[in-house]
Amino acid sequence: MRNRLIHGYFDVNLNLVWNTTKNNLPPLIKSLKEILVEDK
Numbered sequence: 001m002r003n004r005l006i007h008g009y010f011d012v013n014l015n016l017v018w019n020t021t022k023n024n025l026p027p028l029i030k031s032l033k034e035i036l037v038e039d040k
Contacts, residue, residue, distance in 0.1 A: 001020070005012060 001017075005017070
């Protein structure tokens with residue numbers, strides 16, 4: 001996705017980006033926070 005956002009910004013599907021932001025990032029952030037807590 002990064003490559004498309006950086007180099008193909010005229011072809012970016014904004015609905016896909018928004019869907020990813022709203023639905024995929026929150027669980028990922030939660031998992032990463034849990035991993036960081038475990039490593040302490």
